[in-house]
Amino acid sequence: MHLVIVSGTVFGTADLVADEAQNFCEAGGLKVSRLKALNLDALLALQPEALLVCTSTTGMGELPEPLVPLFHEMRDRFPLFTAVPFGVIALGDAAYGDTFCQAGEEFRELLLELQAREIEPMLRLDASETVTPETDAEPWLQRFVVALQG
Template sequence: MERAVILVGTETGTAEDVADDLLEAITGAGMEAEILDMEEARSDAFDGSRAVVICTATTGDGELPENSIDLFEVLEDEKPDLSGVVFGVCALGDDHYEDFCQAGKDWSALLQELGAKEIIDRFEIDGFPEDEDIDGAKEWVGQAAGKFTGLVREG
Protein backbone atom coordinates (compact mmCIF):
# COMPACT_ATOMS: atom_id res chain seq x y z
CA MET A 1 0.00 0.00 0.00
CA GLU A 2 1.22 3.49 -0.79
CA ARG A 3 2.00 5.63 2.25
CA ALA A 4 2.04 9.35 2.96
CA VAL A 5 2.76 11.72 5.79
CA ILE A 6 1.09 15.11 6.11
CA LEU A 7 3.47 17.53 7.82
CA VAL A 8 1.68 20.48 9.38
CA GLY A 9 3.04 23.97 9.95
CA THR A 10 0.55 26.08 11.88
CA GLU A 11 0.26 28.95 14.36
CA THR A 12 -3.49 29.08 15.00
CA GLY A 13 -4.56 25.55 14.13
CA THR A 14 -6.16 26.38 10.78
CA ALA A 15 -3.58 24.38 8.79
CA GLU A 16 -4.11 21.50 11.19
CA ASP A 17 -7.84 21.59 10.47
CA VAL A 18 -7.12 21.53 6.72
CA ALA A 19 -4.68 18.65 7.27
CA ASP A 20 -7.49 16.64 8.92
CA ASP A 21 -9.54 17.06 5.74
CA LEU A 22 -6.52 16.13 3.60
CA LEU A 23 -6.02 12.99 5.69
CA GLU A 24 -9.63 11.96 5.14
CA ALA A 25 -9.29 12.47 1.38
CA ILE A 26 -5.93 10.77 0.97
CA THR A 27 -6.95 7.69 2.96
CA GLY A 28 -10.18 7.66 0.93
CA ALA A 29 -7.98 7.49 -2.17
CA GLY A 30 -6.45 4.27 -0.84
CA MET A 31 -3.26 5.50 0.79
CA GLU A 32 -2.12 4.81 4.31
CA ALA A 33 -1.41 8.21 5.86
CA GLU A 34 -0.74 10.06 9.09
CA ILE A 35 -0.53 13.66 10.23
CA LEU A 36 2.62 14.86 11.96
CA ASP A 37 3.14 18.27 13.54
CA MET A 38 6.36 19.70 12.08
CA GLU A 39 7.53 20.44 15.61
CA GLU A 40 7.62 16.68 16.25
CA ALA A 41 9.04 15.70 12.85
CA ARG A 42 12.66 14.94 12.07
CA SER A 43 14.47 14.91 8.77
CA ASP A 44 13.85 11.15 8.50
CA ALA A 45 10.24 12.04 7.61
CA PHE A 46 11.79 12.58 4.17
CA ASP A 47 13.32 9.09 3.84
CA GLY A 48 11.49 8.30 0.59
CA SER A 49 9.41 5.47 2.05
CA ARG A 50 6.28 7.62 1.90
CA ALA A 51 5.02 10.61 -0.01
CA VAL A 52 5.14 13.93 1.81
CA VAL A 53 2.32 16.46 1.87
CA ILE A 54 3.29 19.80 3.39
CA CYS A 55 0.28 21.66 4.79
CA THR A 56 1.47 25.02 6.03
CA ALA A 57 0.17 28.43 6.92
CA THR A 58 2.16 31.62 6.35
CA THR A 59 2.50 33.99 9.27
CA GLY A 60 3.58 37.60 9.71
CA ASP A 61 5.28 38.98 6.62
CA GLY A 62 5.73 35.72 4.72
CA GLU A 63 7.25 33.72 7.57
CA LEU A 64 7.14 30.06 8.47
CA PRO A 65 4.94 29.09 11.41
CA GLU A 66 6.93 28.75 14.64
CA ASN A 67 6.37 24.98 14.83
CA SER A 68 8.04 24.42 11.45
CA ILE A 69 11.17 26.56 11.73
CA ASP A 70 13.41 23.93 13.37
CA LEU A 71 12.64 21.25 10.78
CA PHE A 72 13.14 23.70 7.92
CA GLU A 73 16.48 24.86 9.34
CA VAL A 74 17.70 21.29 9.92
CA LEU A 75 17.03 20.48 6.28
CA GLU A 76 18.73 23.72 5.17
CA ASP A 77 21.79 22.99 7.32
CA GLU A 78 22.15 19.23 6.77
CA LYS A 79 21.22 19.34 3.07
CA PRO A 80 20.17 15.67 2.88
CA ASP A 81 19.75 14.05 -0.54
CA LEU A 82 15.99 13.93 -1.03
CA SER A 83 16.10 12.63 -4.60
CA GLY A 84 13.86 9.69 -3.65
CA VAL A 85 11.14 11.89 -2.14
CA VAL A 86 7.89 12.92 -3.83
CA PHE A 87 5.80 15.70 -2.36
CA GLY A 88 3.01 18.24 -2.72
CA VAL A 89 2.32 21.47 -0.85
CA CYS A 90 -0.97 22.87 0.40
CA ALA A 91 -0.29 26.48 1.42
CA LEU A 92 -2.51 28.81 3.41
CA GLY A 93 -2.14 32.57 3.29
CA ASP A 94 -3.85 35.91 2.90
CA ASP A 95 -3.59 37.64 -0.48
CA HIS A 96 -3.77 41.03 1.24
CA TYR A 97 -0.10 40.45 2.04
CA GLU A 98 2.68 40.78 -0.51
CA ASP A 99 4.16 37.40 0.49
CA PHE A 100 0.98 35.39 -0.11
CA CYS A 101 1.52 31.71 0.79
CA GLN A 102 5.26 32.35 1.12
CA ALA A 103 5.82 29.52 3.63
CA GLY A 104 4.45 27.02 1.11
CA LYS A 105 6.64 28.53 -1.62
CA ASP A 106 9.66 28.28 0.68
CA TRP A 107 8.98 24.61 1.41
CA SER A 108 8.58 23.88 -2.32
CA ALA A 109 11.87 25.61 -3.12
CA LEU A 110 13.84 23.96 -0.31
CA LEU A 111 12.63 20.43 -1.01
CA GLN A 112 13.28 20.81 -4.74
CA GLU A 113 16.76 22.22 -4.02
CA LEU A 114 17.45 19.06 -2.00
CA GLY A 115 16.35 16.86 -4.90
CA ALA A 116 12.75 16.02 -3.97
CA LYS A 117 10.18 15.98 -6.76
CA GLU A 118 7.06 18.15 -6.45
CA ILE A 119 4.61 16.04 -8.44
CA ILE A 120 1.60 18.32 -8.30
CA ASP A 121 1.26 22.10 -8.42
CA ARG A 122 0.97 23.80 -5.05
CA PHE A 123 -2.60 24.27 -3.80
CA GLU A 124 -3.15 27.69 -2.24
CA ILE A 125 -5.93 28.75 0.10
CA ASP A 126 -6.62 32.46 0.56
CA GLY A 127 -7.87 33.55 3.96
CA PHE A 128 -9.85 31.40 6.35
CA PRO A 129 -10.76 28.18 4.49
CA GLU A 130 -14.34 28.12 3.25
CA ASP A 131 -16.18 24.95 2.22
CA GLU A 132 -15.14 25.38 -1.43
CA ASP A 133 -11.49 25.70 -0.35
CA ILE A 134 -11.73 22.46 1.62
CA ASP A 135 -13.43 20.71 -1.30
CA GLY A 136 -10.67 21.97 -3.60
CA ALA A 137 -7.96 20.80 -1.19
CA LYS A 138 -9.56 17.36 -0.98
CA GLU A 139 -9.73 17.11 -4.76
CA TRP A 140 -6.11 18.28 -4.99
CA VAL A 141 -4.82 15.69 -2.52
CA GLY A 142 -6.84 12.99 -4.28
CA GLN A 143 -5.07 13.92 -7.51
CA ALA A 144 -1.76 13.91 -5.63
CA ALA A 145 -2.48 10.42 -4.30
CA GLY A 146 -2.98 9.20 -7.87
CA LYS A 147 0.36 10.72 -8.87
CA PHE A 148 2.12 9.27 -5.81
CA THR A 149 1.14 5.75 -6.87
CA GLY A 150 4.19 3.82 -7.93
CA LEU A 151 6.59 6.63 -6.98
CA VAL A 152 6.90 5.79 -3.29
CA ARG A 153 9.46 3.09 -2.63
CA GLU A 154 8.53 0.26 -0.31
CA GLY A 155 9.65 0.96 3.26
Protein backbone atom coordinates in the same frame (compact mmCIF):
# COMPACT_ATOMS: atom_id res chain seq x y z
CA MET B 1 2.91 3.98 -0.66
CA HIS B 2 3.54 5.60 2.71
CA LEU B 3 2.61 9.28 2.75
CA VAL B 4 3.83 11.49 5.59
CA ILE B 5 1.89 14.70 6.20
CA VAL B 6 3.68 17.62 7.83
CA SER B 7 1.57 20.55 8.94
CA GLY B 8 2.32 23.89 10.50
CA THR B 9 -0.25 26.35 11.74
CA VAL B 10 -0.79 29.45 13.85
CA PHE B 11 -4.56 29.37 14.33
CA GLY B 12 -5.32 25.76 13.45
CA THR B 13 -6.57 26.01 9.87
CA ALA B 14 -3.59 24.27 8.27
CA ASP B 15 -4.01 21.39 10.71
CA LEU B 16 -7.69 21.12 9.73
CA VAL B 17 -6.68 20.95 6.09
CA ALA B 18 -4.10 18.31 7.01
CA ASP B 19 -6.80 16.30 8.85
CA GLU B 20 -8.95 16.40 5.74
CA ALA B 21 -5.97 15.46 3.56
CA GLN B 22 -5.25 12.49 5.81
CA ASN B 23 -8.85 11.24 5.58
CA PHE B 24 -8.91 11.77 1.85
CA CYS B 25 -5.61 10.03 1.17
CA GLU B 26 -6.47 7.10 3.46
CA ALA B 27 -9.78 6.69 1.64
CA GLY B 28 -7.73 6.61 -1.55
CA GLY B 29 -5.82 3.62 -0.23
CA LEU B 30 -2.62 5.27 0.98
CA LYS B 31 -0.89 4.55 4.25
CA VAL B 32 -0.72 7.95 5.95
CA SER B 33 1.30 9.15 8.94
CA ARG B 34 1.23 12.59 10.51
CA LEU B 35 4.54 13.94 11.67
CA LYS B 36 3.84 14.64 15.34
CA ALA B 37 7.25 15.75 16.60
CA LEU B 38 8.28 18.40 14.10
CA ASN B 39 11.94 17.48 13.82
CA LEU B 40 14.06 15.88 11.14
CA ASP B 41 14.92 12.66 12.97
CA ALA B 42 11.23 11.98 13.55
CA LEU B 43 10.56 12.60 9.87
CA LEU B 44 13.37 10.31 8.71
CA ALA B 45 12.29 7.61 11.18
CA LEU B 46 8.94 7.42 9.39
CA GLN B 47 10.77 6.57 6.14
CA PRO B 48 8.42 8.62 3.97
CA GLU B 49 7.78 7.42 0.43
CA ALA B 50 5.83 10.61 -0.28
CA LEU B 51 5.45 13.95 1.46
CA LEU B 52 2.62 16.42 1.84
CA VAL B 53 3.27 19.76 3.55
CA CYS B 54 0.35 21.91 4.73
CA THR B 55 1.46 25.26 6.01
CA SER B 56 0.04 28.69 6.64
CA THR B 57 2.08 31.88 6.43
CA THR B 58 2.46 34.32 9.27
CA GLY B 59 4.29 37.52 10.15
CA MET B 60 5.76 39.12 7.05
CA GLY B 61 5.83 35.94 4.99
CA GLU B 62 7.16 33.71 7.74
CA LEU B 63 6.72 30.05 8.54
CA PRO B 64 4.43 29.23 11.46
CA GLU B 65 6.57 28.87 14.56
CA PRO B 66 6.08 25.07 14.99
CA LEU B 67 7.64 24.44 11.56
CA VAL B 68 10.69 26.68 11.96
CA PRO B 69 12.98 24.15 13.70
CA LEU B 70 12.23 21.40 11.16
CA PHE B 71 12.78 23.79 8.26
CA HIS B 72 16.13 24.95 9.63
CA GLU B 73 17.22 21.38 10.34
CA MET B 74 16.35 20.30 6.82
CA ARG B 75 18.18 23.28 5.34
CA ASP B 76 21.27 22.76 7.54
CA ARG B 77 21.56 18.96 7.47
CA PHE B 78 20.36 18.75 3.87
CA PRO B 79 18.92 15.20 3.83
CA LEU B 80 18.27 14.27 0.22
CA PHE B 81 14.77 13.08 -0.66
CA THR B 82 15.79 12.13 -4.15
CA ALA B 83 12.75 11.49 -6.38
CA VAL B 84 10.40 11.33 -3.39
CA PRO B 85 7.06 12.65 -4.63
CA PHE B 86 5.69 15.64 -2.76
CA GLY B 87 3.03 18.32 -2.75
CA VAL B 88 2.49 21.53 -0.81
CA ILE B 89 -0.79 23.05 0.32
CA ALA B 90 -0.12 26.66 1.25
CA LEU B 91 -2.60 28.71 3.26
CA GLY B 92 -2.35 32.45 3.11
CA ASP B 93 -4.19 35.65 2.43
CA ALA B 94 -3.78 37.50 -0.86
CA ALA B 95 -4.20 40.79 1.04
CA TYR B 96 -0.59 40.30 2.18
CA GLY B 97 0.53 40.91 -1.41
CA ASP B 98 4.12 39.85 -2.10
CA THR B 99 4.26 37.49 0.85
CA PHE B 100 1.11 35.59 -0.20
CA CYS B 101 1.71 31.93 0.71
CA GLN B 102 5.43 32.56 1.10
CA ALA B 103 5.95 29.89 3.77
CA GLY B 104 4.56 27.30 1.38
CA GLU B 105 6.84 28.64 -1.37
CA GLU B 106 9.86 28.33 0.89
CA PHE B 107 9.08 24.78 1.92
CA ARG B 108 8.47 23.88 -1.70
CA GLU B 109 11.80 25.35 -2.79
CA LEU B 110 13.62 23.55 0.00
CA LEU B 111 12.10 20.21 -1.00
CA LEU B 112 13.10 20.82 -4.62
CA GLU B 113 16.66 21.57 -3.47
CA LEU B 114 16.59 18.27 -1.57
CA GLN B 115 15.76 16.62 -4.92
CA ALA B 116 12.20 15.68 -4.07
CA ARG B 117 9.79 15.61 -7.02
CA GLU B 118 6.74 17.88 -7.06
CA ILE B 119 3.85 15.87 -8.49
CA GLU B 120 1.14 18.53 -8.34
CA PRO B 121 1.64 22.32 -8.54
CA MET B 122 1.38 23.96 -5.12
CA LEU B 123 -2.16 24.70 -3.98
CA ARG B 124 -2.69 28.21 -2.61
CA LEU B 125 -5.71 28.64 -0.35
CA ASP B 126 -6.62 32.30 0.03
CA ALA B 127 -8.30 33.13 3.35
CA SER B 128 -9.76 36.30 1.80
CA GLU B 129 -11.69 34.16 -0.68
CA THR B 130 -12.78 31.08 1.24
CA VAL B 131 -14.02 30.05 4.63
CA THR B 132 -13.92 26.33 3.81
CA PRO B 133 -10.28 25.63 2.94
CA GLU B 134 -10.50 21.97 3.94
CA THR B 135 -13.20 21.17 1.40
CA ASP B 136 -11.66 23.49 -1.20
CA ALA B 137 -8.54 21.33 -1.12
CA GLU B 138 -10.43 18.23 -2.28
CA PRO B 139 -10.03 18.56 -6.08
CA TRP B 140 -6.30 19.13 -5.58
CA LEU B 141 -6.08 16.18 -3.18
CA GLN B 142 -7.86 14.02 -5.72
CA ARG B 143 -5.19 14.83 -8.33
CA PHE B 144 -2.44 14.34 -5.76
CA VAL B 145 -3.68 10.86 -4.84
CA VAL B 146 -4.04 9.86 -8.49
CA ALA B 147 -0.52 11.12 -9.23
CA LEU B 148 0.86 9.13 -6.30
CA GLN B 149 -0.85 5.98 -7.46
CA GLY B 150 0.14 6.42 -11.09
